[in-house]
Amino acid sequence: MPTHDTSPVAGHRPARPLGVLARARAALDSFEHLVGGIGTAILALVMLLWLVFTAVTCLFGIGLLLVPGTLRALRAVAGRERARLSRWGPEIIGRGPGPTRLREAVTDPATRREVGWVASHAVLGTALGLVGMTLPFTSVTDASFPLWWGLVPPAEATPSIGLWTVRDWPGAFAVSLLGVGWLAVTLAVVPGMAWLQAWPGRRLLAPPPGTDLVMRVAQLTSTRAAALDAHAAELRRIERALHDGAQNRLVAVTVLLGASRRAVARDPAGADALLERAQGAAEQALAELRAVVRAILPPVLADRSLGDALSGLAANCPVPCRVEADVDGRFAASVEATAYFVVAETLTNVARHSGAAHAAVTVHHDDGRLRVRVTDDGRGGADEHGGSGLAGIRKRVEALDGVFTLASPPGGPTTLEAELPCGS
Structure with missing residues (x-):
């Protein structure tokens, strides 16, 4: 060269x-x-x-x-x-x-x-x-x-x-x-x-000195606001998940345990059935709590690599999906969690809306940036404002000062790309 x-x-x-x-x-x-x-x-x-x-x-x-x-x-x-x-x-x-x-x-x-x-x-x-x-x-x-x-x-x-x-x-x-x-x-x-x-x-025609800095400050202000919005949305999601799921299960466990105590003396067989129902409700509450925790930071990211975590997502996707992960070492937890979220949400959209026969996930690290690309051969026409979660993906990416791009012409294919700064 x-x-x-x-x-x-x-x-x-x-x-x-x-x-x-x-x-x-x-x-x-x-x-x-x-x-x-x-x-x-x-x-x-x-x-x-x-x-x-x-x-x-x-x-x-x-x-x-x-x-x-x-x-x-x-x-x-x-x-x-x-x-x-x-x-x-x-x-x-x-x-x-x-x-x-x-x-x-x-x-x-x-x-x-x-x-x-x-x-x-x-x-x-x-x-x-x-x-x-x-x-x-x-x-x-x-x-x-x-x-x-x-x-x-x-x-x-x-x-x-x-x-x-x-x-x-x-x-x-x-x-x-x-x-x-x-x-x-x-x-x-x-x-x-x-x-x-x-x-x-x-x-x-060049702008006055300092324009780049002013625009950079405005961009950082915008991404900071997006990060706060994404954080608030995540807290609301966790609160709804705990309130509508685990909390209701635990209330049911408390009610069933109280009924079991009252029924022990007069109806031991009925008390045993109530305790069995309470145990089932407690197990469901525990499963829902685990699901909430996995959504916050998937344990597979802590136990294994990002490539392994994405391979697990692809294996569970209803649409046949191929993963190519060319990454060495580990990155910040926030970067890996965002990359995992991007792929998980995108594959969910592919399975629900695209009508695709195949999908592909490509991840590689280059020049201090983690680049994630998800493509599918579906019908295309994906719209950020269509309520499919793409706006949430953009906010999640831009909250880390990343770059989000979407190309989805009618008739397909659809290509979603996210670039996340992750150091050298």
């Missing part, structure tokens, strides 16, 4: 490629980026003309009615460029809703920076994109000149720069060598042109 970054838009000037192939690959990527930049440059040019028109009409008062729509269009065009640059390098975080009034827009730094980007990208981005697109075609045209020069009128048999008219084969091969030179120039300058085309956007 190469050790140098050849990306032209990674936020820095491109590193020198290691060889011809690396340079060609960087040039190809840069060419694609330049072509994409022409699209946003044309939008920026149209936006620039509209900004000028709006500013001129504001002098007569008419343009004031156009200001809100113009500002929204400006943010939309800038957002397109942020999305394009984010696909080719570090992500550029988009801004929130901006001002809609002229006075607020004039004093808003982000709006002024977007206007500056529109002006620079409309001119520089278009020029660099057109030149970047012309160079490869010029190289190919001149390099292939000996193949077609005899098919055109003599007056048109000239190289791309039109310096002379070719009249013989040596001249044709000279043009071909010129095409090779153009190719070398293309490989050398296109990455820099792509970087230069992206530079105004990365400089002017």
Whole structure:
């Protein structure tokens, strides 16, 4: 794997490629980026003309009615460029809703920076994109000149720069060598042109310093609230399980024991039957207590590994399920319990709602994150808001600062993925 970054838009000037192939690959990527930049440059040019028109009409008062729509269009065009640059390098975080009034827009730094980007990208981005697109075609045209020069009128048999008219084969091969030179120039300058085309956007459309930290604090606040909600929901579930199950069984045991004491003297046979019923109720209460404890932290996680615990879930699933667990060692109890909960809840949904014939669970540890994936070949169409427990899975995962994704197109297959931070 190469050790140098050849990306032209990674936020820095491109590193020198290691060889011809690396340079060609960087040039190809840069060419694609330049072509994409022409699209946003044309939008920026149209936006620039509209900004000028709006500013001129504001002098007569008419343009004031156009200001809100113009500002929204400006943010939309800038957002397109942020999305394009984010696909080719570090992500550029988009801004929130901006001002809609002229006075607020004039004093808003982000709006002024977007206007500056529109002006620079409309001119520089278009020029660099057109030149970047012309160079490869010029190289190919001149390099292939000996193949077609005899098919055109003599007056048109000239190289791309039109310096002379070719009249013989040596001249044709000279043009071909010129095409090779153009190719070398293309490989050398296109990455820099792509970087230069992206530079105004990365400089002017990037958020102010501290935005990442603010967003991170907001995300942590949200996940903390989700963790508290998940904790409260878990406490309510445990309370309902104890109140509706074990507590009622223990009350029944108490009642039956009291009736047995009163019946011992006058009806020993009846007392024995009541004691037998009390024993059965006590055993049921004990079983329900064990089920509640297992739901809090399955003992199999403490006694065995996460892979063994998931294999047990797959073995008890009504749908045939295959488990691939590539994990070494143990993780924090909260991480393993969450992974177990994700798989258990998902397999329950698969058995109840998917109509699947097969399911698969994949777990592996990579780069400090535990990745859990559950797939099935069912009918698809799973919805987090459909009451199937998927919203609870998301909250449980995000409570650990994890990432939850769900892909379930109609007709299937359904893929649920959870990434949990677990250290190195």
